[in-house]
Amino acid sequence: MNYKDEFLKLKKEKNAVLLAHYYQVSEIQDIADYVGDSLGLAQKAIDIESDIIVFAGVHFMAETAKILNPGKTVVLPDLNAGCSLADSCPPNEFRTFKEKHHDHIVVSYVNCTAAIKAMSDVICTSSNAVKIVESFPRDEKIIFAPDKNLGAYINKVTGRNMVLWDGTCEVHDILETEAIIDLKVENPDAKLIAHPECKPQVLEIADFIGSTTAMLNFTVKDDANKYIVATETGILHQMKKESPEKEFIIVPTDETCSCNDCPYMKMNTMQKLYLCLKNEKPDIIMDKDLMDRARKPIERMLDISRKVGLIK
Ligand code: 13P
Ligand code: SF4
Numbered sequence: 470m471n472y473k474d475e476f477l478k479l480k481k482e483k484n485a486v487l488l489a490h491y492y493q494v495s496e497i498q499d500i501a502d503y504v505g506d507s508l509g510l511a512q513k514a515i516d517i518e519s520d521i522i523v524f525a526g527v528h529f530m531a532e533t534a535k536i537l538n539p540g541k542t543v544v545l546p547d548l549n550a551g552c553s554l555a556d557s558c559p560p561n562e563f564r565t566f567k568e569k570h571h572d573h574i575v576v577s578y579v580n581c582t583a584a585i586k587a588m589s590d591v592i593c594t595s596s597n598a599v600k601i602v603e604s605f606p607r608d609e610k611i612i613f614a615p616d617k618n619l620g621a622y623i624n625k626v627t628g629r630n631m632v633l634w635d636g637t638c639e640v641h642d643i644l645e646t647e648a649i650i651d652l653k654v655e656n657p658d659a660k661l662i663a664h665p666e667c668k669p670q671v672l673e674i675a676d677f678i679g680s681t682t683a684m685l686n687f688t689v690k691d692d693a694n695k696y697i698v699a700t701e702t703g704i705l706h707q708m709k710k711e712s713p714e715k716e717f718i719i720v721p722t723d724e725t726c727s728c729n730d731c732p733y734m735k736m737n738t739m740q741k742l743y744l745c746l747k748n749e750k751p752d753i754i755m756d757k758d759l760m761d762r763a764r765k766p767i768e769r770m771l772d773i774s775r776k777v778g779l780i781k
Contacts, residue, residue, distance in 0.1 A: 470743075472739040472740045472742070472743040473496065473500060473739055475743050476500070476739065476742050476743040476746060477500060479743070479746050479747060480523070480746065483520065483521055483746065483749075484519045484520050484521070485519055485520065485521035485522070485523055485746055486502050486503075486517050486519045486521070486522055486523065487500065487501045487502050487503075487523045487525060487742075488501065488502065488503050488505075488510050488513055488514065488522060488523070488524050488525065488526070488534065489501035489503070489504045489525040489526065490504070490505070490506070490507075490510060490525065490526040490527070490530060490681075490703075490734065491504060491505070491506065491681040491682075491685070491701075491703050491704045491706075491707060492526075492681070492701045492702075492703035492704065492731050492734035492735075493525045493526070493703055493734060493737060494703070494735065494737070494738070494739075495703075495706040496739055497525045497737060497739065497742060498703070498706055498707065501525065504707065505682060506594065506595065506596055506680045506681040506682040506683075507530060507533075507579045507580070507594040507595070507596070507680070508579075508594040508595075508596040508597060508680070508682075508774070508779075508780070509596075509682055510524075510526065510530055510533075510534070511530075511533050511534070511537060511579070511594070511767065511771075512771070512780060514533070514534035514537050514538050515537045515538055517538055517541060519541075520541065520542060521541065521542045521543075521544060521746070521749065522534055522538070522541050522542070522543045522544070523544050523546075523742065523745065523746050524543055524544065524545050524753075525546060525737050525742060526545075526550070526734065526737075527550045527551060527552045527555075527731075527733045527734060528545060528548065528550055528551050528552065528555070528733075528753075529551075529552055529555050529579065529580055529581060529582065529583075530579075531543050531544075531545040531753050532582070532583050532753055532755065533579060533767065534753075535753040535755055535760070536583065536586075536755070536760050536763050536764050536767060537764065537767065539755075539757075539760055542749055542752050543752060543753040544745040544746060544749060544750065544751065544752045544753075545737075545745065545751055545752075545753060546736070546737040546738070546741035546742045546744070546745045547736040547737055547741050547751075548751040549733075549736060550733045550734065550736040550737060551733050552580050552638075552733055553637070553638055553639040553640070553733075554578070554580040554581070554615050554616055554636050554637065554638045554666070555580055555581050555582050555585075555615070557615050557634075557635075557636030557637065558581055558582070558585050558614055558615035558634055558636050560582065560584035560585060560588070563585055563588060563614065563615075563634070564588065566612070566614075566634065567588060567612065570610070570612050570632055572610055573610040573611055573612045573632060574590040574591075574605070574609060574610070574611055574612070575588060575589040575590050575591075575611075575612045575614065576589065576590065576591050576592075576593055576601060576602060576605075576611055576612070576613050576614075576631070577589040577591075577592055577593070577613075577614050577615070577766070578592075578593060578594070578595075578598065578613075578614065578615060578616050578619055579592050579593065579594045579767075579770075580615065580616065580638070581614065581615050583755060583759050583760070583763040584759065584763075585614065585615070586762075586763035586766055586767065587759055587762035587763045587766075589614075589766045590766055590769070591766045591769045591770050591773070592766045592767045592769070592770040593770055594680065594770075595619065595664065595665050595666070595679070595680035595681075595683075596679075596680040596682065596683060596779065597770065597773070597774045597777075597779050598619060598623050598665070599623055599626050599627060600773070600774070600777045600779060601770060601773055601774075602623050602627055602629060602631070603627055604773045604776075604777065607628075607629070610632075611629065611631040611632070612631065612632045612633075612634065613631040613632070613633050613634065614633075614634035614636065615634045615636030616634075616636055616637065616638065616666055617633045617634065617635055617636060617637060618637060618638075618641070618642065618665065618666050618667060618668055618669065618672075619665045619666055620633040620634070621633065621669050622665045622669070622672055622678065625669075637666070638666040640666075640701050640729050640730075640731045640732075641664055641666035641667045641668075641699075641700065641701075641729075642666070642667070642668060643722055643729070644663075644667050644668070644671055644699050644720050644722065644729065645668075645671075646668075646670045646671055646674065648720060648721050648722075648723075649661060649671060649674065649697060649699065649720055650674070652697045652718060652720065653674075653697065656695055656697065656718065658693070658694070658695055659693070659695035659696055659697045659716075659718065660676040660677065660691065660693045660695070660696050660697070661674060661675045661676050661677075661696075661697045661699065662675065662676065662677045662678075662679070662684045662687060662688065662696050662697070662698055662699065662700075663675040663677070663678050663684075663699035663700065664678075664679070664680070664681065664684065664699065664700040664701075665678050665679070665680075666700075667699050667700075671699055675699065677691075681700065681704050684698070684700065684704065684708075685704065685707050685708055685711065688708050688711070688712055688715065688717070689711050689712060693715075694714070694715050694716060695715065695716045695717075695718070696708070696715065696716070696717050696718070697718050697720060698717055698718065698719050698720065699720045700729075701729055701730065701731045701734065702719055702729055702730050703730075703731075703734060703735075705717050705719060
């Protein structure tokens with residue numbers, strides 16, 4: 470069976486929309502109605518009028534879409550497509566942590582479960598994290614969860630001293646400065662671009678730090694011809710499409726391979742995409758009360774982002 474053709478046929482018949490993250494395999498990105506970063510995907514989900522949202526991404530992203538547009542059926546090709554960052558912050562342990570810092574507000578990175586979102590005052594993504602934190606008074610006591618690398622980066626840029634939850638992304642946290650420095654020596658004309666989930670030592674030597682969309686836009690507008698890319702491999706597809714004349718070198722995870730594929734993002738395949746739309750399963754099912762509590766800090770993030778001009 471040609472899963473791609475069958476999926477597209479079914480998408481039309483069922484009035485469905487396909488949203489995809491940049492870390493999806495190229496063939497899924499190529500047939501998506503919208504490809505974006507976490508912030509873009511969340512915004513897009515709000516406005517969707519079609520009956521079914523097929524979410525080619527990971528669980529917390531599909532969950533966010535459901536929270537923001539609860540009347541729609543949101544299907545995810547593989548329910549096991551989780552996220553190591555979200556997993557690094559179990560709700561019960563986080564509740565105890567929060568109680569220990571009872572005079573702090575909670576800013577959570579969108580890569581967390583709905584239960585963590587419901588315990589947060591505001592959510593942020595890699596696109597708006599600095600601006601969200603800066604929207605609070607300088608002396609506000611803040612817990613930042615779950616990514617300690619992104620949290621440390623925000624602390625550095627804003628001069629704050631947020632208390633950081635000890636979580637990391639297994640894909641970005643293994644990227645080592647040694648491998649990057651070797652690449653820089655071999656390619657002195659290349660600029661290093663990095664996702665803020667990378668270790669502080671990596672971010673220290675980066676020429677540009679930003680979300681997947683921000684990195685992509687940077688490579689389009691910037692005048693260099695070569696980039697060393699410190700993030701997941703999927704983003705290279707759009708970078709090459711946008712700037713076919715430029716060279717992109719993905720940071721290798723060891724000497725023998727460039728295998729920094731997110732194992733969760735890459736669980737989604739064309740076959741699973743077709744099956745989830747055909748069966749309208751697995752779909753995201755959530756408790757209404759949890760959705761309502763998790764929606765508040767996400768809407769607060771969107772309001773602040775609008776106020777500071779990051780989104781319309
Ligand atoms: P972006 O929001 O920058 O696309 O990041 C999502 C993510 O999961 C990075 O690992
Ligand atoms: Fe989660 Fe890391 Fe995969 Fe992003 S790349 S979805 S943070 S495990």
